[in-house]
Amino acid sequence: MRSNPGQTRRLTQMKQPPANPGHVHRSLQTPTTLFGVEFKNRLGLAAGLDRTGRLVGERSKTGIGHIEIGTITNHADLERQRADSPRRVRVGISIASSRAGLDKDVVEDYARLSRKLSRWCDFLVVNLSSPHHARDGNTPGIKCLVHALMAERYTHQQSHHVPLLMKVAISGGTVHLPDAVRIARDMTLDAVIVATPCLHVLEHATRLLGNTPVISVGGIKTIDDATRRLEVGAALVQIHSAYAQRGCAAIAELLQS
Numbered sequence: 001m002r003s004n005p006g007q008t009r010r011l012t013q014m015k016q017p018p019a020n021p022g023h024v025h026r027s028l029q030t031p032t033t034l035f036g037v038e039f040k041n042r043l044g045l046a047a048g049l050d051r052t053g054r055l056v057g058e059r060s061k062t063g064i065g066h067i068e069i070g071t072i073t074n075h076a077d078l079e080r081q082r083a084d085s086p087r088r089v090r091v092g093i094s095i096a097s098s099r100a101g102l103d104k105d106v107v108e109d110y111a112r113l114s115r116k117l118s119r120w121c122d123f124l125v126v127n128l129s130s131p132h133h134a135r136d137g138n139t140p141g142i143k144c145l146v147h148a149l150m151a152e153r154y155t156h157q158q159s160h161h162v163p164l165l166m167k168v169a170i171s172g173g174t175v176h177l178p179d180a181v182r183i184a185r186d187m188t189l190d191a192v193i194v195a196t197p198c199l200h201v202l203e204h205a206t207r208l209l210g211n212t213p214v215i216s217v218g219g220i221k222t223i224d225d226a227t228r229r230l231e232v233g234a235a236l237v238q239i240h241s242a243y244a245q246r247g248c249a250a251i252a253e254l255l256q257s
């Protein structure tokens, strides 16, 4: 996900209106409510750090506001003792198919995972950032996938709808956002996790998404990195490498700002 300097420069030079002033004073420690879920702060652990949920109890003590478990491709992989752990932390579950592409069998894989796993989490994340499975934010079939998951939700979650999010990785400093971003906005998904280290791309995505909340992941190591993401409109931020390299110290530093 390295940015192309030429493209990034062109994007920087484009005239853009000032960021929504409502976004400017967000801070990492501020509690917030998004898609009906209360978060005690705006910092989370990204998918890939706890693939089964085994570590949620332990990591909930770090002060982190949310943890995205997964990506899970087989529902039996989820370790469900999490359900009994104290709700100090919000938990999302990232799901994907282990098959390649996005045909109807793959859509059914996602739907089955949603059916089995929704009850164990505060929000569900449809992961489209799977280069190894030839699936990304431009793969044809995303609308069918979202339709199927929404239908699943109406059929199986009548009393309580689990918020449905999508994760899209955007490589380089491109101005052309993946189709999934527009689809998520038009089909009113609850939020989009935008994986990019490039601030301009993130800003472009938050503008396009309008009222759809954005969670930023990618390249966040310092308080400044996180604050810039919030300033351009991200509602929450997530870390992966910073935690993998420095553990709880990374969380403590980010939250002490």
Ligand SMILES: Cc1cc2nc3c(=O)[nH]c(=O)nc-3n(C[C@H](O)[C@H](O)[C@H](O)COP(=O)(O)O)c2cc1C
Pocket (backbone or CB within 6 Å): 046, 047, 048, 049, 070, 071, 094, 127, 129, 167, 195, 217, 218, 219, 220, 238, 239, 240, 241, 242
């Ligand atoms: C070793 C490794 C495993 C990952 N596994 C997943 C995964 O299973 N699902 C997912 O959505 N993202 C996964 N990611 C992507 C991270 O969640 C995150 O989007 C990316 O690392 C950028 O954040 P960072 O710059 O803080 O590392 C993985 C990343 C790494 C480095």
